[in-house]
Amino acid sequence: AQKITQTQPGMFVQEKEAVTLDCTYDTSDPSYGLFWYKQPSSGEMIFLIYQGSYDQQNATEGRYSLNFQKARKSANLVISASQLGDSAMYFCAMREGLGTPLVFGKGTRLSVIA
Amino acid sequence: DGGITQSPKYLFRKEGQNVTLSCEQNLNHDAMYWYRQDPGQGLRLIYYSQIVNDFQKGDIAEGYSVSREKKESFPLTVTSAQKNPTAFYLCASSIVGTGPYEQYFGPGTRLTVT
Numbered sequence: 001a002q003k004i005t006q007t008q009p010g011m012f013v014q015e016k017e018a019v020t021l022d023c024t025y026d027t028s029d030p031s032y033g034l035f036w037y038k039q040p041s042s043g044e045m046i047f048l049i050y051q052g053s054y055d056q057q058n059a060t061e062g063r064y065s066l067n068f069q070k071a072r073k074s075a076n077l078v079i080s081a082s083q084l085g086d087s088a089m090y091f092c093a094m095r096e097g098l099g100t101p102l103v104f105g106k107g108t109r110l111s112v113i114a
Numbered sequence: 115d116g117g118i119t120q121s122p123k124y125l126f127r128k129e130g131q132n133v134t135l136s137c138e139q140n141l142n143h144d145a146m147y148w149y150r151q152d153p154g155q156g157l158r159l160i161y162y163s164q165i166v167n168d169f170q171k172g173d174i175a176e177g178y179s180v181s182r183e184k185k186e187s188f189p190l191t192v193t194s195a196q197k198n199p200t201a202f203y204l205c206a207s208s209i210v211g212t213g214p215y216e217q218y219f220g221p222g223t224r225l226t227v228t
Binding site: 004009033035037042043044045047050052091098099101102103104105106107 | 145147149154155156157158159162164172202204206208209210211213214216217218219221222224
């Protein structure tokens with residue numbers, strides 16, 4: 001079974017609008033972390049935001065926020081005020097337990113339109 | 115500047131040849147990882163290591179080998195047994211532990227085997 005599911009292969013958003021990228025996860029471990037990464041066409045992986053399973057508040061980092069709904073096992077990324085430079089692949093990932101590798105979803109390609 | 119270096123950026127090989135991809139980090143991280151990415155796909159774990167002289171297989175280890183003789187270095191060998199080696203290879207490192215310890219990624223190596 002897939003541990004991380006990203007159901008949107010591609011998304012379009014108008015510049016300056018907000019966009020939500022979906023991510024659902026599957027784990028029975030009570031301690032886990034959720035991560036979002038951005039991958040521009042250059043191929044580098046850029047860390048955006050982290051949410052721990054015990055965190056009470058949704059994580060925010062500048063224009064990025066994570067809509068964490070633990071009971072629904074979802075960790076959607078919200079990008080506010082989209083910019084042309086936000087066009088990229090976005091990956092949701094999860095770490096279970098202590099020091100294990102991240103497991104990645106298949107990603108969502110976001111295209112920002114002027 | 116601390117970071118992860120991968121070399122070369124592009125690599126071309128003939129079928130049947132083994133090839134070694136380099137990964138070096140100066141972040142003093144204990145854990146290092148190798149992922150493979152195919153076009154339009156997420157990252158799949160090949161091998162990871164949490165300590166020198168020890169490493170674990172990931173989901174797609176067949177046809178690959180690694181070594182971890184130094185903390186800073188985690189080279190990946192793509193052997194002739196790997197049936198479909200053409201892909202983008204990403205190396206990463208991280209602190210070992212729970213919490214917001216993201217994986218830092220190198221710039222990647224694009225391997226083409228013909």
